Structures are given as C-alpha cells and as structure tokens.
Amino acid sequence: MCGIHALITPTPPASQPLPSLPPNLDHRLRARGPDHFGQVSRLVIPRTGSEIPSSSNAQSWTLRLTSTVLALRGDHVARQPLQYEDGKGSVLCWNGEAWRVRGRGVGEGNDGEVVFGLLSAAAAAAADADADAAVVEVLRAVEGPFAFVFYEAGQGRVYFGRDRLGRRSLLRRGKLGEGGGMELCSVSGEGEGWKEVEADGVYAMTLGAGGEVVERYEWVVGGEGEGNYVSGIGRFNKALPSGGAPPLTADSPSVNMLREQLLESLRLRVLHIPLPPASDADGKTRVAVLFSGGLDCAVLARLCHEVLDPGHGIDLLNVAFENPRVVAQLQKENGNLPDFYEACPDRVTGRRSFAELQTVCPGRAFRFVAVNIPYTETQAHRPQVVSLIHPHNTEMDLSIAFALYFAARGQGFSTQASGDGPSVPYTYPARVLLSGLGADELFGGYSRHPSAFQQRGYPGLVDELLLDVGRLGKRNLGRDDRAMSHWGKEVRFPFLDERLVKWAIDTPAWEKCDFENGEEISGVEPGKRVLRLLALNMGMEKVAREKKRAIQFGSRTAKMESGRVKGTTLIS
Known part of the structure; x- marks a missing residue:
C-alpha cells in the first residue's frame, strides 16, 4: 500500500518554485505509507515530432510525483517514485500488488520494481506510434489491485488509472490548458473538485502545448467488451437449466x-x-x-x-x-x-x-x-472520516466507513x-x-x-x-x-x-x-x-x-441520532 500524488502544472518562473504539499495532504499520504517518503520532478517540453523539441517559447510543464510507501513485498523498502539510477527519464508511482504478470507469479521480489521494468522496456522497444499499446499491454497483464501514475519520458506521456475492479483509490482534480494544472492523488486534498478516476481502463495524455487531451484504453481488447463481458475479466455465464x-x-x-x-x-x-x-x-x-x-x-x-x-x-x-x-x-x-x-x-x-x-x-x-x-470517540473522528471518504458524501457512506x-x-x-x-x-x-x-x-x-x-x-x-x-x-x-x-x-x-x-x-x-x-x-x-x-x-x-x-447495522454505526435518517441523505 502506498500514497500517490502527481501535480502537473505549467512551469513557473525560476524565482517561483512549486508550492509544497499542503500539510493535511502531506500527513494523509505519509499515514498511508509510513516506511518511505519520496518526491521527484520532471520538466516536460512539448515536442513537435518524436525527437525535435518545439520552439523555445512553447509552454513547458513541470511534473512533480510524490510517493509514500508501506513496504509489504520483497526484502527491502522499494524507494518510490521508481526511476532510473541517474534520476532521469521515466517515473512510476505504484500503489498496489501485482500478484501475477502475464500469467506468472511475481515471486518474493518487489512487484513495483518488476512492473516499472516491464513498462520502461515495453515503451523503449515500441515505435512512437505503438508506445501506448505497449504500455497498456503490460498493465492489462497485471493481476492484482493497483492504482498508478506512470510518466513515460520518451513520448512525454502520462498514464494513470485503477485496476479493473477498482480495489485501490485514485482521485483527480483540475484540467490542463488555459494556464491550469491537474492533480492525481490517493486521497483528496484541500478544496473542491475531486472526483474518482473510473476503474474502466488505462488513461493516457501527452503534455503538449495545447489543452488537455486524454485517451482511454479499455481493459478488454476490442470487441470483447460487448454484452456480458465483466470488468475485463471474462464472460458471464448466462446459461439456463433445461x-x-x-x-x-x-x-x-x-x-x-x-x-x-x-x-x-x-x-x-x-x-x-x-x-x-x-x-x-x-x-x-x-x-x-x-x-x-x-x-x-x-x-x-x-x-x-x-x-x-x-x-x-x-x-x-x-x-x-x-x-x-x-x-x-x-x-x-x-x-x-x-x-x-x-x-x-x-x-x-x-x-x-x-x-x-x-x-x-x-x-x-x-x-x-x-x-x-x-459515541464521543466516533464524533471526535467524524471530521477526519468525512474528509477521507470524500467525494463520497452520504450517511450510508459514513456509517460504513466508521x-x-x-x-x-x-x-x-x-x-x-x-x-x-x-x-x-x-x-x-x-x-x-x-x-x-x-x-x-x-x-x-x-x-x-x-x-x-x-x-x-x-x-x-x-x-x-x-x-x-x-x-x-x-x-x-x-x-x-x-x-x-x-x-x-x-x-x-x-x-x-x-x-x-x-x-x-x-x-x-x-x-x-x-x-x-x-x-x-x-x-x-x-x-x-x-x-x-x-x-x-x-x-x-x-x-x-x-x-x-x-x-452498518451489525456494528451499529447506522442511524446514531435518529431512526428516520436515510442512507442516501447527504452528510451535513
């Protein structure tokens, strides 16, 4: 389990460094991953072709990636964000467990390091036009719960998403373009506008000179998503007994x-x-x-x-x-x-x-x-729990979360x-x-x-x-x-x-x-x-x-003050 935060913003002047993480968000990320805190940045210059940088006055972007780590795989703490030893190139923030990749067990090593190696190798071996397909193919082959943000330096592409069953949290706020920035995070930070990233595929975007263009690649390969194909895993058996x-x-x-x-x-x-x-x-x-x-x-x-x-x-x-x-x-x-x-x-x-x-x-x-x-302890922790479950905001959400x-x-x-x-x-x-x-x-x-x-x-x-x-x-x-x-x-x-x-x-x-x-x-x-x-x-x-x-009924968290409160009632 790890905490992920990605900030993508127009590069500020040299005299104006990126703002640090808000204290409350910093605390929540460290709470999720108490074994390590890491942060890396990349300057991304939009490209007009596969290799040629665009004009010097084009909008550049700064990508800052933060990871906290709860070390549960392998014999060492894998220091995230994962990157090359020279501190350059592609970067992966990985929050999850890859139990199997391409049908084979990962073994007792660190699964995040395995996935980063496969993603980097796949993108490097692919032609420019095929980089997305190569990256998505690796992620489709992962069995296990995960959320991730992967910056592929060769194409200036950012990939993000949640596993096909949505077992790990990833939220999003903001849009690129028109001077704005975008955030991805395991938990919501201060302010409004946070939404859950859907668990319906791999999202990819290029940090270009224009506005935001996000593409989605479904978990299932073309044609299989129709009808009764479930969550990119298999077809539901609708047979009826004779x-x-x-x-x-x-x-x-x-x-x-x-x-x-x-x-x-x-x-x-x-x-x-x-x-x-x-x-x-x-x-x-x-x-x-x-x-x-x-x-x-x-x-x-x-x-x-x-x-x-x-x-x-x-x-x-x-x-x-x-x-x-x-x-x-x-x-x-x-x-x-x-x-x-x-x-x-x-x-x-x-x-x-x-x-x-x-x-x-x-x-x-x-x-x-x-x-x-x-009851006094429930009330004392209520603001914390309400904030953690955001953007979910009903009485049923709260009673289950308690x-x-x-x-x-x-x-x-x-x-x-x-x-x-x-x-x-x-x-x-x-x-x-x-x-x-x-x-x-x-x-x-x-x-x-x-x-x-x-x-x-x-x-x-x-x-x-x-x-x-x-x-x-x-x-x-x-x-x-x-x-x-x-x-x-x-x-x-x-x-x-x-x-x-x-x-x-x-x-x-x-x-x-x-x-x-x-x-x-x-x-x-x-x-x-x-x-x-x-x-x-x-x-x-x-x-x-x-x-x-x-x-919520077995533990008696439901309807603590009034028996008339409905589960769909919004939290006040």
Whole structure:
C-alpha cells in the first residue's frame, strides 16, 4: 500500500518554485505509507515530432510525483517514485500488488520494481506510434489491485488509472490548458473538485502545448467488451437449466472448486508478508481478518488456518459502537444499562464464530480483538472520516466507513478464550487485513437475488447477478481504501482475485446459489449456498447458517441520532 500524488502544472518562473504539499495532504499520504517518503520532478517540453523539441517559447510543464510507501513485498523498502539510477527519464508511482504478470507469479521480489521494468522496456522497444499499446499491454497483464501514475519520458506521456475492479483509490482534480494544472492523488486534498478516476481502463495524455487531451484504453481488447463481458475479466455465464436444476449439495463439484480457488487466492495474500515493525514478541501474527463472524470472513479465517504455518497467529477484528439511540432503547427495555458492546449483533455473531473456529482448528492462535468505540470517540473522528471518504458524501457512506476506519486503527481488547468478554488492551501488529467483500455479488448473497428468482426464475436471477458483478469496479472500494489505509494498513480481498472471479462468473448460477431447492436438501439456505456448503464441509455448522447482515447495522454505526435518517441523505 502506498500514497500517490502527481501535480502537473505549467512551469513557473525560476524565482517561483512549486508550492509544497499542503500539510493535511502531506500527513494523509505519509499515514498511508509510513516506511518511505519520496518526491521527484520532471520538466516536460512539448515536442513537435518524436525527437525535435518545439520552439523555445512553447509552454513547458513541470511534473512533480510524490510517493509514500508501506513496504509489504520483497526484502527491502522499494524507494518510490521508481526511476532510473541517474534520476532521469521515466517515473512510476505504484500503489498496489501485482500478484501475477502475464500469467506468472511475481515471486518474493518487489512487484513495483518488476512492473516499472516491464513498462520502461515495453515503451523503449515500441515505435512512437505503438508506445501506448505497449504500455497498456503490460498493465492489462497485471493481476492484482493497483492504482498508478506512470510518466513515460520518451513520448512525454502520462498514464494513470485503477485496476479493473477498482480495489485501490485514485482521485483527480483540475484540467490542463488555459494556464491550469491537474492533480492525481490517493486521497483528496484541500478544496473542491475531486472526483474518482473510473476503474474502466488505462488513461493516457501527452503534455503538449495545447489543452488537455486524454485517451482511454479499455481493459478488454476490442470487441470483447460487448454484452456480458465483466470488468475485463471474462464472460458471464448466462446459461439456463433445461428443466429443473440439479440440487446444490456438499458433494457438488463447485463446492470443492471454490475451496481450491480460495486457497490459491489466500496463498498469494497471506504468505511471505514481512515482519511488521510493531510485531508481537515472536513475530508470528502478520494477518488480521475483518471479522463480523459472518459466513464470508469466517470461511477466510478457517482457510487461513490451512495456509499459514501452524505457529502463526490470526487476529479477528470485531467492531462494536455505542449507538445512543440503541443504548437508550436497551436501557428502557432492561431497566438498567447492559454491556451494549457485547449486545451488538456483530459481537454476538463474532464470538459464536470465534468459538467454532477454535473447535475446528485446535492449536491455532486465533485472537478475538474486540474494538469498542464510544459515541464521543466516533464524533471526535467524524471530521477526519468525512474528509477521507470524500467525494463520497452520504450517511450510508459514513456509517460504513466508521466501521472500517476504526477496525483498521488497530486498537482493541484481546480475547483468546471464547466467552470471556473483553480482557486486556491490545494493539494488533498486522499490517495486512483480509476482507470478505465480493462474496455476495459473486454467489448471490443479497436479498434482491431471491426476489429476482421469485419474480422471473433463473432469467431474473442471472440478470441480477450479472448486474452486481458488472458494477464491482464502480462500487465503493475506493472509499473503503481511503478509510482503512489511513492507518498504514493494506486490505486484501481474496474473493476478488481475478482468477476466482473469472471462475465464479463462468460457473452457472445454480452451481453457486440454489433458490429452486429449499434447506431440507442441503441443510443451509439458498443464498451463497456454495460458500455455505464449503463451511459445512470444513466443520463450521453454525457459520454455514449465519444470515447476511450489513456492516452498518451489525456494528451499529447506522442511524446514531435518529431512526428516520436515510442512507442516501447527504452528510451535513
């Protein structure tokens, strides 16, 4: 995880140096990447041809690139922005993880350095007219979450964008031309006008003498983007069963296939993590799970047990809030003030799933981390969270971001024995967090999925699933990245591995969810049945039967002051 900032501005007179980063923006970038701060500048003179500079009175541009680094790949801190040793030529700001490039694993080295080498070599080898195609070809071949800004010196071109699922944040403000400048950044700075860069391709522009001309190269190669091609990853299987679909059971091939896909995704994301600076005594806890106790996160925790060395710990982060409206109701009903944190729905579910994990994974050092947030603390951090999630600005955005923001902060109460309640204050050391996001979209976990099946059968269900997975790259991952990365943590999404997503969208709907057959056949509800059956096969019966609950309601961040506030209400 890193912080990126790019400022492109008309070159000021020598007596007027570029303004430094505003203090607030500087702080946020350093918070995202506490291991290194780097900054480089390039003077860009527009060209009339491939080699000949334009007249001396043409407008020149200054490009200043800033990177902060959270070092999680390789055996050293890769000092960004990445550039040649002579401090000249092309520059890359890289915020992400390249798990595979051109179908092959990157290995244990630094992925940013690998990508920079491939981009530079591709652009240098290409003819002038083919430089864009060469650069885009490299980026299309990257599997993993990323946002980037790449200055290719040979053509004076700036490339920027987000991965095809939008798992990393990148914002943009301003336009070139007419004396104006442009900024790209992982977080919003001071002032208005910030917008999220769409996760729909690679953007490229030449720093020329005229106004701004930005071209977009889609993630899919020509023709493939039509119809049901999803996020540049693959085609959605819209097949309908002939007659009745076969029941989805614990022995169905898709259940075991999902297990293998998740294990491979987790191996990439939890192995070879460097020792955290603030590690526990033996450095054995390097991964934490955002843990409501629900199906998705509990399955990830259970499979981490199979991937990690037996001696490694796994922290389970469970957030509960003091919601004044709910506390008042509890006090009215009980006549006294109960432990409202332990009464929180996600806390109850979390402790139950924690106990089941301990039973089926004996010997694993699972630690339940109870993150309790008083109302006064929520209010104290409110301006910070509102600013971080900008340009998102609804009450629903804020209530979801609160839960993620405080979970990532790293402070709670440690419990290693179920049922004992919060015990000792604990600051978890892990800088890699796992999220179960994506499972509902891929496997039919939302309430609208059975509704679609009831109204139109399999055609309706297929259309609804395609709608959900097709807009994954347009959802709220950028917002979530900004909220959690502020604490120098990187969130990884095993369900959103490109190969897992490709398998899931290629799998017929009735092999993922089974609204045609009731619980009496398989023992679990139809929504996300393939994932529920996987949990059953791994001995987690209670987890397999957990109901879906939105994070803002499970942690009680929603409607803190009034039950009448709608999620779509703009933040005041």
